[in-house]
Amino acid sequence: MTEHTPGKSMNRTCMRFMLICVALFCWCASPLLAAHGVQGKIKKNAFGAIAHHRDSKSFGYSYDFASRREARFAALAKCEHPKCEIAVSFNSACAALAHGPKISVTASGATGQEAQTKALRKCASAKCEVLAWACTR
Numbered sequence: 001m002t003e004h005t006p007g008k009s010m011n012r013t014c015m016r017f018m019l020i021c022v023a024l025f026c027w028c029a030s031p032l033l034a035a036h037g038v039q040g041k042i043k044k045n046a047f048g049a050i051a052h053h054r055d056s057k058s059f060g061y062s063y064d065f066a067s068r069r070e071a072r073f074a075a076l077a078k079c080e081h082p083k084c085e086i087a088v089s090f091n092s093a094c095a096a097l098a099h100g101p102k103i104s105v106t107a108s109g110a111t112g113q114e115a116q117t118k119a120l121r122k123c124a125s126a127k128c129e130v131l132a133w134a135c136t137r
Helices: 006-035 068-078 112-123
Strands: 047-053 058-065 085-091 094-099 104-109 129-135
Touching (some): 047 129, 058 068, 058 129, 085 094, 094 112
Antiparallel strands (some): 047 058, 094 104, 094 129
């Protein structure tokens, strides 16, 4: 005959509850993480763009649009300056915009991190900073 220990069943119940909570959090957070470039697969035939106004450092970005035109309009609409221009458009990829004292540059990559690294390297100044990046998901 086995002895029943209340602490063991309570520990199992707590463990199951914690696992369910973690799974639920991951399921709920995945769209938010994907929107910030933390994602697994890049969506095929999805378009994005980054708009920029150099003097004011204003920017706007878009991702996961059905057409390049829609993505460009959305990025321009999010940019806070009336003279923003499209800096880069991308399809089924990631892109980043780096701003430095003399130039602003863009780069694309398979991941958000790769795009940011390439943009900073192209900017070629210790004072460069990534202003925006986005990935189609």
